[in-house]
Amino acid sequence: MNNYLAFIFITILSLFIYISYIYTIQNVYLNNYSNIVRILLILFSIPFFICYYWSFAKCSIVNPGYVDDTWENFFLKMNCQYIYFISKNITAIESSYSDMNPYDLGIYNNWKAVFDEFTWKWFFPLNVECAQKTNYLYPLNDKYMNIINTDMNDFLLDNNNENIKEDGD
Secondary structure (H helix, E strand, O other): OHHHHHHHHHHHHHHHHHHHHHHHHHOOOOOOOOHHHHHHHHHHHHHHHHHHHHHHHHHHHHOHHHHHHHHHHHHHHHHHHHHHHHHHOOOOOHHHOOOOOOOOOOHHHHHHHHHOOOOHHHHOOOOOHHHHOOOOOOOOOHHHHHHHHHHHHHHHHHHHHHHHHHHHO
16 A cells, blocks of 8 residues: 555656646746757656656566655655755755854744745745745844844944044054
């Protein structure tokens, strides 16, 4: 039974990946290829997706437990990792830093900053209008703003003390 569920899951996932791939190739906002290049990319990629799907199906028949367990473990780890990254508002590179993250606004606000207001489209991110938004001023959390204000005050006091010393000399 578990093997059948894995087969159905991989079939649906493979179709979703290929449909998403076709959507991104055909989308004018996401790339600037000509129409003929887009069509050729789609046509040449079909055999790769079929080979990927067939290799999974063949491995499932020969050794049903290995592929299923490996895929589930990998998929679970990656999903948990990126859910954590989105909830902390960090990237994979920033996760290696130990200092405080100034862009962590709380779990819900971080998800809202990435996916916009809650709708069921969160789980099907095919909306290109969200990709159009570019906002270079990202909100900072309050703790970080207090640190910046304290640092700025210290900096201004240091500059003021230096100016007094220069005037006294």
